Amino acid sequence: MRKKIIGFLLYFTLLLSSLPLTSAYAANSAIAKLPGYSNPLMDHKLGADPFALVYNGRVYVYMSSDAYEYNSDGTIKDNDFSELTKINVISSADMVNWTDHGSIPVAGYNNANNGSGIAKWASLAWAPSVAHKTINGQDKFFLYYANGASGIGVLTADTPIGPWTDPLGKALVTSSTSGMSGVTWLFDPAVLVDDDGTGYLYCGGGIPNTSDPASIANPKTARVLKLGADMISIDGSAVTIDAPYMFEDSGIHKYNGKYYYSYCINFSGKHPAIYPAGEIGYMVSSSPRGPFTYTGHFLKNPYTFFGVGGNNHHAVFNFNNQWYVVYHAQTVSKAQFGDGKGYRSPHINKLVYNSDGTIQEVQGDMAVIPQIANLNPYTRNEAETIGWNAGITTEASQAAGGPVNNLDVGFINNGDWVAVGNADFGTGGAKTFKANVASATTGGNIEIRLDSVTGTLIGTLLVPSTGGWQTWRELTTTVSGATGVHKVFFLFTGTGSGYLFNFDYWQFTPNTTRTRVETENMTLGGPYAGKISSPFSGVALYANNDYAAFTQNFTSSTHSFSLQGASSNDGTARVDLQIGGTTVGSFYFTGITPTVQTLPNITHATGNQEVKLTVTTDIGTWDAYSDFLVIQ
The missing domain is CATH 2.115.10.20 (Glycosyl hydrolase domain; family 43)
Known part of the structure; x- marks a missing residue:
């Protein structure tokens, strides 16, 4: 049977009784660790x-x-x-x-x-x-x-x-x-x-x-x-x-x-x-x-x-x-x-040392330790990773994929919330939010807010009944307006006085920006590389290490690469993709009709990197034609 320890139940029942339970802004208060404090x-x-x-x-x-x-x-x-x-x-x-x-x-x-x-x-x-x-x-x-x-x-x-x-x-x-x-x-x-x-x-x-x-x-x-x-x-x-x-x-x-x-x-x-x-x-x-x-x-x-x-x-x-x-x-x-x-x-x-190795008196307080690194919202984050909270407790979870002794945030009532400090959404911002949730009741909502429990609402995830407190579903919603570094508050809302749902993990996905580079505008190298006008305006790359290259500043380490190209005959030509001198994948083009080939989720170095399309071998001795490269 699901129940809180008596002390938490008595405390929060009294607290909730003074709040309008149907209001999305009826947020409970933190007990001792106040938002912004450490x-x-x-x-x-x-x-x-x-x-x-x-x-x-x-x-x-x-x-x-x-x-x-x-x-x-x-x-x-x-x-x-x-x-x-x-x-x-x-x-x-x-x-x-x-x-x-x-x-x-x-x-x-x-x-x-x-x-x-x-x-x-x-x-x-x-x-x-x-x-x-x-x-x-x-x-x-x-x-x-x-x-x-x-x-x-x-x-x-x-x-x-x-x-x-x-x-x-x-x-x-x-x-x-x-x-x-x-x-x-x-x-x-x-x-x-x-x-x-x-x-x-x-x-x-x-x-x-x-x-x-x-x-x-x-x-x-x-x-x-x-x-x-x-x-x-x-x-x-x-x-x-x-x-x-x-x-x-x-x-x-x-x-x-x-x-x-x-x-x-x-x-x-x-x-x-x-x-x-x-x-x-x-x-x-x-x-x-x-x-x-x-x-x-x-x-x-x-x-x-x-x-x-x-x-x-x-x-x-x-x-x-x-x-x-x-x-x-x-x-x-x-x-x-x-x-x-x-x-x-x-x-x-x-704790601070003097120059002679003695230790200065420590000043104990509630607020002094700053957050020393930003949190990455684009990786899986356990819901039980908590900067601040109100009303919730944690419990053993049966959800798959978590750490040893995985927990979830549970015993969630209307107005409860959890928050994390300094999540870095980058300049591109986030486009979707997903969470792993479970509910044996009618569920509720996760309101996603920036910087405070009543801050800017960037999205709301609707949580339905999943059929049980440990019957888990991963749900997704769109978000907008999250760029830069922010505290993120997950405010739980719903009707009634019972528990709403359990919360296992969450993750945002970033807005992807498309960068299209025409190969004829790249730097060409090798004995035979040259520009072409048919079957498209682009370049021809032959064997003997012909290449087309340019420099790209990567702010993240994973991208998808799509190249439009063709073979000079009905055979198959191969074009290797190199980033920072490392071959990360190869495109294969069969026949003279242009097609787009994609290498998804390529992991590579960040910062300014040389991106090179090169032909070191031909399959069937066919030359490779390339039109444009899209990075996203």
Whole structure:
């Protein structure tokens, strides 16, 4: 049965009850991530304890699966972290539009995750960290997570989004692992693969005796372990990191040849000013296993920025030559319920180094990260790639052709919407829009608007009933007026108070411009190439590398090429099409009657390229006549 979690249903039912449901402009409001802002990374779901992995031009963020819990009377509980059995994953190429990759059902003990849990021995999945390493020529990914505070497990995969498997069938690190004695909380892993390919795992936390000032000041509960070459074994004994006022949240990164170990400073007792409670402190070493020297702090408790505090969890990463810190804050839950209640959401802000290698204080906010790359609207885009949204959630999809653990945008009511930032339609603009949709009701509409939810309407896709919520149809409509770079809003409208349809993916097609070039106006080359007046005004190309050429500026990398030509006799002549010195296809003309031959969807280099029609061989020794070439 299709239903939203109770909190979303109550919230949006109340919100929709105040809106004219039949109005195309009755758009719902975003919860916390406002259009144009970059934080929080998402607000259609939660995510805590974030860790970032950069791979193949994307940054992947892995998180504990915070989700609202309710009392029997429908009131929200404070988060007690007992339901964190999954790992949420999102990714982005531009830092604003984030693709929801769903949840990894990690914990499998005692039928956790409804029996689909991967690690049958684990009952919880907290605070993930992920590493990539090439082993025997193959990309491998390793996800480390905490089974509560009692140990560290590991999953493996061949892609950053899975599918994942449990290679050990047990914990990788426990209290009986050499060197782990004395760790109060065995959790919060962080992983580093060094330049030589060696892996290191950092974990631990807690205060052995909160009534002892010496124990508070030097808990000695942080550890670093060297990983085996396979990344799923431990090499030697763990080494203690003497992190002053250590509480939790191990972090590790390498900058300018130095190793930066960072962590959340504890809240207990009295602290010297250099160890501010609840902030992220850091230590530096010339070795991944220390000794580390305390250097300072760089990220205040979220309360400073957002008026709601709680624990502080972070990870530092570099993406496109810019350093960032990803952390969590209770901004979505506060916006939705007026009180964070311990439910957290991911944020990212820039991190800056001073010339001496120290780190400047990070300024946490909702708006500061700019979109670093434009989105291409002319390729398939998953509907669950979201810059901003209102009213929707995501769900597992049975639609074909999507990524691993494909999702769709679902539970769509009238006035809900999703949007993406900075889609580049180019100077030619778009002519059609298609979307993969499914509906078990009467359906509705997707209004396509530019720059805001009430912005310029460039087209409307009518979505009928498809016969089921997972019975998918690809539908197309014409659009006009989309050129240049714009935010794109998909506003969902329809009648009634029920769900309208599900939304799997979308794609625009560009307006194609035709460029016709007469061959007699091209540059001719070769021993015999020359102009002709019959059977058309054009050129004759013979063997021995005769050619006709010109230069074309290509702004995109795929075009169709159509050549009108003929053979000088009843035989067949071949004309090769070369772009930038590469032969991309051949035209064949049989007989003396002119015909148009087409090479569709040719991929080629962009920019100024030489386009050449050349005859290097004849079939049956026949000469080739050519009239004009059309590029579109």
